[in-house]
Structure formats: C-alpha cells, structure tokens
Amino acid sequence: MSTEFSIFLVCPPGTESLLAAEASAAGFTPATAVPGGVEVTGGWREVWRANLTLRGATRVLLRFAEFRALHLAQLDKRARRLPWGEVLRADVPVKIEATCRKSRIYHAKAATQRVETAITESIGAPISAEAALVIKTRIEDDLVTLSLDTSGEPLHRRGHKQAVGKAPMRENLAAIFLRQMGYDGTQTLVDPMCGSGTFPIEAAEIALGLLPGRSRSFAFEGLASFDQTAFEALKSTTPKTPNIRFYGSDRDQGAVQMAVKNAARAGVAEYCTFERKPISDLTPPEGAKGIVMVNPPWGARIGDRKMLFALYGSLGKTLSERFKGWQVGIITPDAGLVKATALGLKPADTPVDMGGVRVTLYRGTAG
Numbered sequence: 045m046s047t048e049f050s051i052f053l054v055c056p057p058g059t060e061s062l063l064a065a066e067a068s069a070a071g072f073t074p075a076t077a078v079p080g081g082v083e084v085t086g087g088w089r090e091v092w093r094a095n096l097t098l099r100g101a102t103r104v105l106l107r108f109a110e111f112r113a114l115h116l117a118q119l120d121k122r123a124r125r126l127p128w129g130e131v132l133r134a135d136v137p138v139k140i141e142a143t144c145r146k147s148r149i150y151h152a153k154a155a156t157q158r159v160e161t162a163i164t165e166s167i168g169a170p171i172s173a174e175a176a177l178v179i180k181t182r183i184e185d186d187l188v189t190l191s192l193d194t195s196g197e198p199l200h201r202r203g204h205k206q207a208v209g210k211a212p213m214r215e216n217l218a219a220i221f222l223r224q225m226g227y228d229g230t231q232t233l234v235d236p237m238c239g240s241g242t243f244p245i246e247a248a249e250i251a252l253g254l255l256p257g258r259s260r261s262f263a264f265e266g267l268a269s270f271d272q273t274a275f276e277a278l279k280s281t282t283p284k285t286p287n288i289r290f291y292g293s294d295r296d297q298g299a300v301q302m303a304v305k306n307a308a309r310a311g312v313a314e315y316c317t318f319e320r321k322p323i324s325d326l327t328p329p330e331g332a333k334g335i336v337m338v339n340p341p342w343g344a345r346i347g348d349r350k351m352l353f354a355l356y357g358s359l360g361k362t363l364s365e366r367f368k369g370w371q372v373g374i375i376t377p378d379a380g381l382v383k384a385t386a387l388g389l390k391p392a393d394t395p396v397d398m399g400g401v402r403v404t405l406y407r408g409t410a411g
Contacts, residue, residue, distance in 0.1 A: 050106075
C-alpha cells in the first residue's frame with residue numbers, strides 16, 4: 045500500500061476556505077477547499093498531526109483504496125485483494141458504512157456485507173456496529189472509494205468541556221470564527237455572553253500554543269500503522285506564556301461556574317477570568333484594545349425574537365460607549381437583530397452551518 049494518501053479534512057459547510065487556510069499555514073499540502081472539507085496529501089504522520097493540531101476540522105478521513113466495481117461480485121473480488129493487514133489490526137473491531145449513488149451497485153447493505161466479508165476472511169478482524177473504528181465505503185458512478193475515519197469522536201470533543209449549557213458553541217466553530225476575526229493569539233478577548241466559556245478558553249489555548257487534541261484519544265490509535273512513540277513525540281510541545289488574559293461573563297451563575305471548571309480542565313484557568321454580570325455592567329479590561337466575541341441568543345434557538353431586540357440594543361449601546369476601537373464579532377442568523385445593535389457590523393463572506401442553521405459572523409469596530 046502507498047505511503048502517501050489522499051486525506052480529507054471534514055468541516056462544517058461554509059468553513060472550507062477557512063480550514064484550507066489553517067491547514068496550509070500548518071504545512072499541509074496542497075490544502076484544496078472542496079464542498080464539505082479540504083483535500084490534502086500525506087502519510088500516517090500527517091494523519092496524526094491533522095487530528096492533533098487542526099482546530100477547524102470535524103474529522104479526518106484517509107482515502108486508502110479506490111477502484112471500479114460494476115456489480116457486487118466485482119466489489120467482493122476487489123475488496124478481498126486489498127492489503128487489509130497493513131491498515132487494520134486483527135484484534136480491533138471495525139464498523140463498515142456504505143453509501144451508493146448513481147451506480148449499478150445500488151444496495152448499500154449488500155455492499156457493506158461484501159466489504160465486511162473481505163475483512164473478516166482476510167485478517168479476522170471482528171465487525172461491530174459499536175466499533176470506534178469506521179470504514180466508509182462510497183460508491184458513486186461505479187467508483188468505489190474506501191476511507192478510514194481516523195478521528196473517532198468528532199474533533200470538537202476535545203475532552204475539556206464536560207459542562208455545557210443551552211446551545212453550546214462547538215470548539216471547532218469557535219476556532220473558525222476567531223480566525224475570521226483575525227485573532228492570532230496576541231489580542232485580549234472578551235465574551236459578555238460566554239455560556240460554558242468556549243470562546244475565552246479557545247482563545248487562551250491558541251495563545252498558549254496548546255494542541256487541541258492533546259487530551260483525547262483517536263481512532264487511528266487502533267490501526268496497524270500506529271506508532272505510539274512517534275505520536276508522543278508529535279504531542280510534545282512547550283506552552284507559551286502570553287501576557288494577555290481572556291474574559292467571559294454571563295448573567296447565569298451556573299454558566300459561569302461551568303466555564304470556570306472547563307477552563308481548569310483545559311489548563312488555561314490562570315489566564316481566564318469569568319464573572320456573573322449583565323451586559324449593562326460590562327466594562328473593558330485594562331490594556332490594549334482587543335476583540336469582543338459574542339454568540340448571543342437568537343429567536344429560533346433560545347428566547348422570543350421580539351424580546352431579543354432590547355438585548356441586542358443594550359449590547360450595542362454598551363459596546364459603542366465603553367469599547368470604542370475594539371473589534372466586535374456577533375454570530376447570528378438574524379440580520380435584523382444585528383441591526384438593532386447600531387454598531388454597523390458587516391457580514392463575513394460565507395454563512396456557516398451551526399446545528400443545521402446557517403449563521404453569519406457580523407464584524408466591525410465599536411464606537
């Protein structure tokens with residue numbers, strides 16, 4: 045089997061170009077944005093590194109085989125020829141998922157069974173619907189593509205945010221929105237509706253140079269190619285010591301307590317301050333102007349839209365009066381609510397899928 049693979053970085057719709065920029069900056073090539081993700085090439089080390097270091101990705105798929113099959117017998121024959129022992133371990137369960145589109149093989153369940161049989165008869169690996177290791181079999185226009193989901197749990201589940209409130213912001217989306225705001229780890233960040241603390245914690249991790257996947261496990265650890273020593277070397281980094289802090293506040297004391305605990309688990313509590321306070325009590329911290337990042341309620345998600353106009357208006361008034369010169373980012377699907385802030389914020393280029401809703405980052409400068 046080749047030592048160079050096509051690697052597909054899955055991301056939320058609308059974030060492809062942003063993930064491509066992140067991947068390119070991290071040294072992945074050619075980092076081509078396509079619908080649903082980013083295509084790069086590389087070996088196993090790049091697979092491990094993508095899972096461990098990329099903040100905007102949802103999961104990492106390794107495309108390890110591709111061939112044409114016009115009928116099930118041909119699929120069965122060609123699947124058996126694959127060097128399964130170079131990829132899978134005989135003692136690690138695996139799950140097969142299949143999709144068929146515009147192909148003469150149209151029965152996904154039958155296709156799944158053929159691949160399962162090829163694996164069990166080749167190396168004896170057990171098949172399990174609950175397996176963490178998943179092989180995705182896509183048959184489109186009679187072309188069979190076999191991909192390994194090397195991540196397992198989605199990559200936004202980093203193992204730190206165990207406590208969450210209503211409509212939590214996923215870490216990979218927080219990273220993407222911070223990138224859209226031009227955040228590079230050197231700016232102070234304030235989130236006046238912080239919920240479980242995702243934005244301040246994510247910003248602090250970036251400033252400290254902490255790897256997003258440092259505390260979790262991955263599906264690729266159960267593959268035949270996995271080298272624990274080499275992977276531990278990849279994980280070995282020296283944290284930076286930023287001279288800035290990250291601030292979160294919320295009117296809900298329970299949310300503040302969750303944020304404090306999540307920051308401690310992430311190892312950034314020393315750099316984060318969380319307080320219970322309403323928008324009307326918000327004041328800028330001392331030091332250079334930075335970024336205000338807000339994921340406020342919107343009618344389709346939390347609360348009555350009509351009642352939210354006052355909330356957005358209060359937010360806009362506070363920021364325009366007390367945060368002059370600060371960069372402001374507000375995430376919402378509702379342009380009307382953003383207009384109520386009177387901050388003159390403009391939408392970023394591309395809406396982003398967040399929990400099935402297309403939201404937009406509106407950004408600008410307060411004052």
